Amino acid sequence: MLTGLPAALATGMTAGVSAGILHAGTFTWGARASYSQATEYTTTWAVTHNEVRLRAVGALQGRLGRGTVGLRLGAGVTALYETRVRAQAARLGDAAGSLDTSAWSALPGGELEGFIALPIVGPFGLGLSAGPSLHVFQGAVVPGWLAQLTAVWWP
Amino acid sequence: MKSLLPLLAFCLVGCQDKVLGLLDNATPLVNIHVKVTGDLQALRPPGTLAETPHLRVAVVWGATYLPDAFCAIYQTLPLDPSATAVAQAGCRDDFGFAPSLVGESVAVSADGTATIPLINLPNAAVLIGEVTSRIGYASIIVFDDRNESGTLELHRAPGTAVGVPGGPGGGTGPAVGAPGDVTPVIKGDFVYGASFVSMTQPDQRIAYLEGTFDANNALYGLFYPRAGCGGPPTGFSVLSAGGFSAVDGLKAMATGSAPAEDPTTCGTATLDSTVTIPLQATETVRDVVCPGGGTSGTVRYVAPAAQPDWQQPWACMPVVYSACLVGIALPGQDCSTFNAKARPSLAIAAPPGDCKGTTHFLLKGCATDPNCATPQWDYTTPAKLPVWWPCDTGATP
Numbered sequence: 383m384l385t386g387l388p389a390a391l392a393t394g395m396t397a398g399v400s401a402g403i404l405h406a407g408t409f410t411w412g413a414r415a416s417y418s419q420a421t422e423y424t425t426t427w428a429v430t431h432n433e434v435r436l437r438a439v440g441a442l443q444g445r446l447g448r449g450t451v452g453l454r455l456g457a458g459v460t461a462l463y464e465t466r467v468r469a470q471a472a473r474l475g476d477a478a479g480s481l482d483t484s485a486w487s488a489l490p491g492g493e494l495e496g497f498i499a500l501p502i503v504g505p506f507g508l509g510l511s512a513g514p515s516l517h518v519f520q521g522a523v524v525p526g527w528l529a530q531l532t533a534v535w536w537p
Numbered sequence: 538m539k540s541l542l543p544l545l546a547f548c549l550v551g552c553q554d555k556v557l558g559l560l561d562n563a564t565p566l567v568n569i570h571v572k573v574t575g576d577l578q579a580l581r582p583p584g585t586l587a588e589t590p591h592l593r594v595a596v597v598w599g600a601t602y603l604p605d606a607f608c609a610i611y612q613t614l615p616l617d618p619s620a621t622a623v624a625q626a627g628c629r630d631d632f633g634f635a636p637s638l639v640g641e642s643v644a645v646s647a648d649g650t651a652t653i654p655l656i657n658l659p660n661a662a663v664l665i666g667e668v669t670s671r672i673g674y675a676s677i678i679v680f681d682d683r684n685e686s687g688t689l690e691l692h693r694a695p696g697t698a699v700g701v702p703g704g705p706g707g708g709t710g711p712a713v714g715a716p717g718d719v720t721p722v723i724k725g726d727f728v729y730g731a732s733f734v735s736m737t738q739p740d741q742r743i744a745y746l747e748g749t750f751d752a753n754n755a756l757y758g759l760f761y762p763r764a765g766c767g768g769p770p771t772g773f774s775v776l777s778a779g780g781f782s783a784v785d786g787l788k789a790m791a792t793g794s795a796p797a798e799d800p801t802t803c804g805t806a807t808l809d810s811t812v813t814i815p816l817q818a819t820e821t822v823r824d825v826v827c828p829g830g831g832t833s834g835t836v837r838y839v840a841p842a843a844q845p846d847w848q849q850p851w852a853c854m855p856v857v858y859s860a861c862l863v864g865i866a867l868p869g870q871d872c873s874t875f876n877a878k879a880r881p882s883l884a885i886a887a888p889p890g891d892c893k894g895t896t897h898f899l900l901k902g903c904a905t906d907p908n909c910a911t912p913q914w915d916y917t918t919p920a921k922l923p924v925w926w927p928c929d930t931g932a933t934p
Binding site for chain 1: 555556557558559560561563564566656657659747771811
């Protein structure tokens with residue numbers, strides 16, 4: 383599960399699911415992907431952002447007791463699908479459809495997350511990660527944050 | 538990783554053009570085209586000629602307004618000279634447009650044209666009907682935005698008690714300073730024209746209909762009716778009608794119907810057409826920014842706790858204004874039993890101001906019902922009867 387600040391909305395919280403792989407080793411690498419959604423409102427629009435975050439990650443990790451702790455740096459692209467629905471426009475009937483808009487975009491972005499993973503049953507366990515994020519949207523750097531709760535499998 | 542670098546570089550410059558986020562760049566739902574005609578300078582009241590006029594037009598959605606029967610009858614028919622004097626001084630045009638909600642407003646350009654972008658749909662409070670079929674009407678109002686607020690402020694009638702001012706602005710207001718100084722005390726907006734002033738005049742009104750028009754809907758027949766003109770199309774439109782006489786309106790009101798319009802004066806147009814508004818003296822059109830009556834639009838009765846301003850026209854009146862007063866017996870009604878001579882109510886006009894107003898004092902009753910079972914006040918006992926009470930003191934008929 384993933385939650386965080388939307389990549390291109392000034393407020394609200396995006397929530398969704400994520401998955402990833404990470405090689406073993408102290409200095410290692412992997413990949414992650416996530417899908418999340420957030421809906422916020424202006425006085426005239428209901429704006430929904432669907433975000434697909436694709437990340438290449440590098441990590442520094444080590445054992446701590448039975449668990450694993452580390453720092454993970456991810457960088458990549460956030461594919462963004464935006465739908466904007468005009469408030470109350472459904473009242474206009476057939477004419478309302480032409481008022482709504484949708485658009486694709488792709489934003490460069492990345493996160494720096496601290497993480498901890500703990501085996502619970504055999505090779506299966508839980509992982510928790512959180513940290514700051516950055517996106518570049520309309521020429522400006524947009525800071526944010528991200529937190530994930532994951533099921534972990536050590537093959 | 539190498540394959541991602543060109544994509545990253547591309548996205549920094551080219552992938553983000555269409556996403557708008559929370560940018561509130563609402564495109565207009567429709568545009569209303571307005572043409573204002575006439576010479577404003579010749580119509581400006583004394584005391585304001587030194588000001589720079591800021592002429593604007595605003596969309597104002599109409600209220601559900603139930604006319605005060607006293608006003609409707611005595612404003613129209615010469616039945617009682619004292620009552621007619623009260624009605625003329627204290628009653629707005631009972632068939633006039635009553636405002637409820639001020640919408641978008643724009644400045645009028647030097648050539649008298651303006652285009653009003655409607656960003657929002659009118660809210661449900663100004664629509665009549667049900668969710669599947671409801672309608673609202675708006676008047677385009679021309680005003681001098683004297684306080685430069687960028688919008689039109691509705692006015693209100695003064696209270697009948699001495700020293701309760703109306704406002705804001707409009708009209709010349711009480712004089713201040715040197716004798717002859719007629720500078721308005723409160724700097725409110727002056728109205729100089731409206732596309733929909735009254736149902737007794739030719740009008741052009743903005744209509745907004747959700748669903749389909751139901752000609753059999755009784756509510757539609759009472760809400761700024763255009764009997765005989767047909768219904769508007771779904772969505773926004775510009776409707777026109779020639780108007781009906783106040784006498785016809787009064788007779789129709791007594792029977793719960795609407796007077797028919799001359800079909801040759803009826804019109805239905807899209808918003809591509811231009812709404813033309815001639816400028817007129819503010820005193821002749823001021824009612825369109827005066828909300829009608831109380832919150833319910835009905836007559837509100839007042840206890841005679843304080844003495845009114847006797848400088849204003851007043852008259853002792855019946856409590857119930859039956860259709861019998863205008864010679865109309867409704868089905869099942871026997872006008873021979875109607876006692877028109879009992880006059881236990883005091884009707885008095887509000888002091889002159891931006892908006893007209895009439896107050897009905899009653900010795901015993903409730904704010905909205907003179908014959909309520911449990912009176913909110915009772916001044917009929919000798920101990921409580923005001924010494925200044927000029928009307929009948931008997932039980933209300």
